[in-house]
Amino acid sequence: MFFNSLTFAIFLPIVFFLYWFVFNKTKSTQNALLIISSYYFYSCWDWRFLFLLVFSTFLDYYTGIQIEKAADEKNRKFWFWLSIMVNLGFLGVFKYYNFFSASFAQMLTTVGFNASPILLDVVLPVGISFYTFHGLSYVIDIYYKRIKAEYNFIDYSLFVSYFPLLVAGPIERATHLLPEVKVKREFDFQxxxxxxxxxxxxxxxxxxxxxxxxxxxxxxxxxxxxxxxxxxxxxxxxxxxxxxxxxxxxxxxxxxxxxxxxxxxxxxxxxxxxxxDIAEFWRRWHISLSSWFRDYLYIPLGGSKGGLWMKIRNTFIIFVVSGFWHGANWTYIAWGFINAVYFLPLLLSNSNRNNMDTxxxxxxxxxxxxxxxxxxxxxxxxxxxxxxxxxxxxxxxxxxxxxxxxxxxxxxxxxxxxxxxxxxxxxxxxxxxxxxxxxxxxxxxxxxxxxxxxxxxxxxxxxxxxxxxxxxxxxxx
Incomplete structure (x- = not known):
């Protein structure tokens, strides 16, 4: 179901009417309707992958609670890394397995071995990169004690699978969206x-x-x-x-x-x-992804606090990873690398935050x-x-x-x-x-x-x- 389709033009007014005139009594009924609508919206692409979305939602909901309840650091780390590895494992299988398999086979062929890649005939689940990052940010924030775990499964499910952002973002944060879904909404005409x-x-x-x-x-x-x-x-x-x-x-x-x-x-x-300049461009383009990589990759790697070589290393890592996030192709990696090269002179001259004004x-x-x-x-x-x-x-x-x-x-x-x-x-x-x-x-x-x-x-x-x-x-x- 596309936003620019007749189907969505019918779907949206129906949900809007039900939301404000039928299920408007409590926050719970509002959220329940949005969850049902979101799952229907997603199932219109391929209903089979709805189970993957539900499993991913339950995984991060459950591991978030276990991290908060854990009695010691060992248990906290266990549940934390379980969530991280399973989430990244799904991405690896559905989005990147064929890329790595084909690239490895090509490398072996280049050095003289006769290798044929073993590829999976799977369809990339729409929106998997977006809702996976929703869950990852939530679990990471709980692990570092920036937020408390959410015990209301409906509220958490809506945060992950809210249909306007489900298939192509923006990539939301639990610190921003969860407080909104936890209160009853009143109609605001403006x-x-x-x-x-x-x-x-x-x-x-x-x-x-x-x-x-x-x-x-x-x-x-x-x-x-x-x-x-x-x-x-x-x-x-x-x-x-x-x-x-x-x-x-x-x-x-x-x-x-x-x-x-x-x-x-x-x-x-x-x-x-x-x-x-290119630094300002990345503050203005796909802001939710750029800030996600800044907060959950660049800063944990040391950000700009280390020496010059650490700054350069971290900059290239986030740009290359950002490129790879977009797709399993060397062209995306090259695109990320090129942007890192663009960014490098600004970093070396400490002018990457010069253009902050209107x-x-x-x-x-x-x-x-x-x-x-x-x-x-x-x-x-x-x-x-x-x-x-x-x-x-x-x-x-x-x-x-x-x-x-x-x-x-x-x-x-x-x-x-x-x-x-x-x-x-x-x-x-x-x-x-x-x-x-x-x-x-x-x-x-x-x-x-x-x-x-x-x-x-x-x-x-x-x-x-x-x-x-x-x-x-x-x-x-």
Whole structure:
């Protein structure tokens, strides 16, 4: 069930009505309805993996209680590592086993052995990386005594499997969401209106921007050997806006949907393509994942407290692991490594936290510097996105090599029988709207918000009619 599907358009109002007008008596009935709705939502993908979700939920619920009750440190560590190893074991089997098996066989073949990989014919359970990280953060926080274990199984289950964030985040924290689900929610018309507007803007990002860019990006990346330099440059830009519109659009729809039920989720994007350096980009892009790796990997490894080499080591670890989290392919690892290389000069010069303020442009030379910084950051981000999008590292390298060596810069006719002019104009218009909204939490707000929403709906209907690209990119992670 996609957020941009007719099925969800029927599902959401039904749950909304039941939530506020039938099951609104107590917090328990509200949470029970959301649990049932979330399990139904997830079972629409593949009902068989619902059992995996329930087992993962029960595992972390039970081990969290056992960690808190343990009489000594030995028992605490036993239950802690049991949860960690089982959770990571599920990820390893379903997401990474085939990758490691194929890579190991290829390595043996390279050194002269005749090896055939033993692969598993399994489907990657949708959302497994997200709900596994929900549970891991909960157990880790209990182990380090940052929070108390949750004894209400319904409340904990809702924290893990709440349907707006279940399949593609944001990655929630127990310290943030659990207190919200433990109290009865009262209907707030203003919050519900904000939620509807945020859903609409998320649909604009997905249907109008991401799906349209996907058509062109796919055509260019799939035929990059016949594309000229200008087309390949456009392909990288199109993919940059495809993945941003796709993922941040999903996050907007998730946050907006949750507001309809009186629950606030963590913000996941903060206009990342207006970043002035790569450190600022990672403070604005997929915020819930970046902060997760910071709190549960980077800081436990020593963070920035050790010597220079420890800082460098920890930085490369979190970026490479972040890349590997996205998928079982060397391209994702390369993407993470490249971002670490980008980050390294900022780390060495202690300037990785320079750009913490809101971007303001004035009529002086400093504004030129800001614009150039934003443009150069976007440029290197697009280079890294080529590795994220390419099927293999070889394809990514050849793609970038052709950008530099072809040196033809005319528009090329694509198989979809359309030119690029309209799409470029639409991206420019989208960037201007984003720039105007950069200081806002709610993208459709303020004066004439109803008119803005109406125009957005018209755009969604116009582009959605012709769009055949429905899936969200991050569902595969």
């Amino acid at each position: 919050k519900a209106k904000e939620g509807i507007y945020q859903i609409i803007w998320g649909l604009v990002k997905k249907v109008v921007i991401a799906d349209t860019c996907a058509t062109y990006a796919n055509a260019i990346f799939d035929n990059y050997t016949s594309m000229n330099s200008f087309s390949l440059m456009l392909g990288a830009v199109y993919f940059a806006f495809q993945i941003y519109g796709d993922f941040s659009g999903y996050s907007d729809m998730a946050l907006g949907t949750s507001k309809l039920f009186g629950l606030d989720l963590l913000r996941n994007f903060n206009y990342p393509y207006f970043s002035r 971007i303001e442009l004035k009529s002086d030379f400093s504004s030129v510097k800001i614009v150039l910084s934003i443009f150069s950051t976007f440029l290197i981000t697009c280079v890294a996105w080529v590795f994220f999008r390419a099927k293999t590292i070889t394809d990514a390298v050849l793609y970038l090599k052709r950008v530099l060596t072809n040196r033809h810069f005319d528009f090329q006719y694509l198989a979809n029988e359309r030119y690029n002019y309209e799409l470029i104009l639409m991206i420019v218009l989208f960037v201007l709207v984003e720039w105007n909204n950069r200081t806002k939490t709610e993208p459709i707000s303020g004066k004439r918000s109803l008119l803005k929403a109406a125009l957005a709906i018209m755009a969604i209907m116009a582009f959605g009619t012709f769009s055949d690209y429905k899936e969200f990119i991050y569902f595969q992670f």
